[in-house]
Amino acid sequence: MPAQLKADKNARLLQAMAEELKLPLLQIARQAELLQATPDKALLGSIETAASRAMWFVDSFLLSHQLSQQQSLILEPVTVSAALNDSAHMLDKLAKQYDSEIEVRLSGKYGPVMAHQEALRTAIVGLATTLITADSGEDCKRYVLAAHKSRGGVVTGVFCHNNTLSQSVFRQGKALYGQARQPLRNVTAHAGAGVFIADSLFTSMESRLRVARHHKLTGLAATLHPSYQLALV
Amino acid sequence: MAQVLLIEPDKILARSYVSGLEADGHIVHWCQKSETAIHAMDEHTIDLIIVELQLAEHNGVEFLHELRSYPEWDHIPVLLHSMLPKKQSGIDTFWHHFGIVGHLYKPQTTLAYLNQTVNRALLTTA
Numbered sequence: 001m002p003a004q005l006k007a008d009k010n011a012r013l014l015q016a017m018a019e020e021l022k023l024p025l026l027q028i029a030r031q032a033e034l035l036q037a038t039p040d041k042a043l044l045g046s047i048e049t050a051a052s053r054a055m056w057f058v059d060s061f062l063l064s065h066q067l068s069q070q071q072s073l074i075l076e077p078v079t080v081s082a083a084l085n086d087s088a089h090m091l092d093k094l095a096k097q098y099d100s101e102i103e104v105r106l107s108g109k110y111g112p113v114m115a116h117q118e119a120l121r122t123a124i125v126g127l128a129t130t131l132i133t134a135d136s137g138e139d140c141k142r143y144v145l146a147a148h149k150s151r152g153g154v155v156t157g158v159f160c161h162n163n164t165l166s167q168s169v170f171r172q173g174k175a176l177y178g179q180a181r182q183p184l185r186n187v188t189a190h191a192g193a194g195v196f197i198a199d200s201l202f203t204s205m206e207s208r209l210r211v212a213r214h215h216k217l218t219g220l221a222a223t224l225h226p227s228y229q230l231a232l233v
Numbered sequence: 234m235a236q237v238l239l240i241e242p243d244k245i246l247a248r249s250y251v252s253g254l255e256a257d258g259h260i261v262h263w264c265q266k267s268e269t270a271i272h273a274m275d276e277h278t279i280d281l282i283i284v285e286l287q288l289a290e291h292n293g294v295e296f297l298h299e300l301r302s303y304p305e306w307d308h309i310p311v312l313l314h315s316m317l318p319k320k321q322s323g324i325d326t327f328w329h330h331f332g333i334v335g336h337l338y339k340p341q342t343t344l345a346y347l348n349q350t351v352n353r354a355l356l357t358t359a
Contacts, residue, residue, distance in 0.1 A: 189243070
């Protein structure tokens with residue numbers, strides 16, 4: 001990717017992330033104000049989760065920026081199930097705050113994929129964070145971190161019963177993020193930065209984020225190439 | 234004591250605003266989306282509406298268009314409480330038409346100031 005294009009993309013990502021950061025910071029500020037009036041341990045837990053999410057956004061942007069600066073990213077064999085389980089663990093508190101559940105679902109057997117472990121985990125957490133905080137109603141309370149085999153490799157992503165997510169909505173969001181405050185307007189009231197950070201990370205891993213299906217669920221996923229090297233061992 | 238309809242897309246923020254307003258003696262009906270807010274309007278006698286302009290699917294401006302299309306609700310004051318700064322909201326054009334009594338930029342509005350503004354708006358429009 002030409003340097004100017006990379007710089008533009010990073011600037012847009014920074015803009016989206018700055019916009020997104022307002023939400024956890026605002027949650028912290030308002031809950032802290034409530035806490036002064038009524039000591040409530042549940043509020044402390046919620047503040048901690050919001051602070052962790054804010055820090056996660058900063059770290060994920062830095063990782064995305066750092067990886068996008070590299071000429072070519074060295075990919076390594078990564079076990080998808082481990083990445084999904086780690087991500088689920090990281091998302092547990094956030095999901096509870098939004099009265100949701102996280103489930104890891106692995107369909108079929110497959111070996112490791114070629115990826116960047118930290119980038120894959122961050123991308124999955126980013127996708128799920130955007131979908132969880134979008135909080136699209138009663139039908140969408142279970143978020144499935146899933147992987148299944150396809151012709152091109154292993155489709156890995158986050159899925160739920162969200163009927164507002166489509167390829168055209170995602171395409172439009174990609175064109176608008178960093179310029180519009182609400183690029184995924186049909187999906188979320190927020191900036192959806194987690195999705196665009198994930199998109200950038202999957203691009204760095206030579207893959208492409210897209211709207212995908214997992215059984216009856218809709219979500220965002222990327223196809224990761226199997227690690228043939230290890231399969232031969 | 235008044236019945237307040239709060240249209241706020243984020244659940245965590247909504248909990249804080251509901252707690253803050255209830256502590257001031259108001260009954261708060263919280264909705265995440267425009268569609269559910271219209272249903273809530275049907276079910277309750279609302280004295281004041283607090284609305285975020287940035288909502289998923291139908292945004293706050295679309296909600297206000299629909300709200301003001303029903304004559305029985307055209308007197309209910311609306312307070313904008315948004316992530317969008319007033320200058321960037323483009324709401325000036327519709328201000329009087331929508332019966333907006335104020336705009337609060339959410340990141341700079343404390344719960345105390347929100348309560349104060351709500352109470353003032355209720356007194357003025359009573």
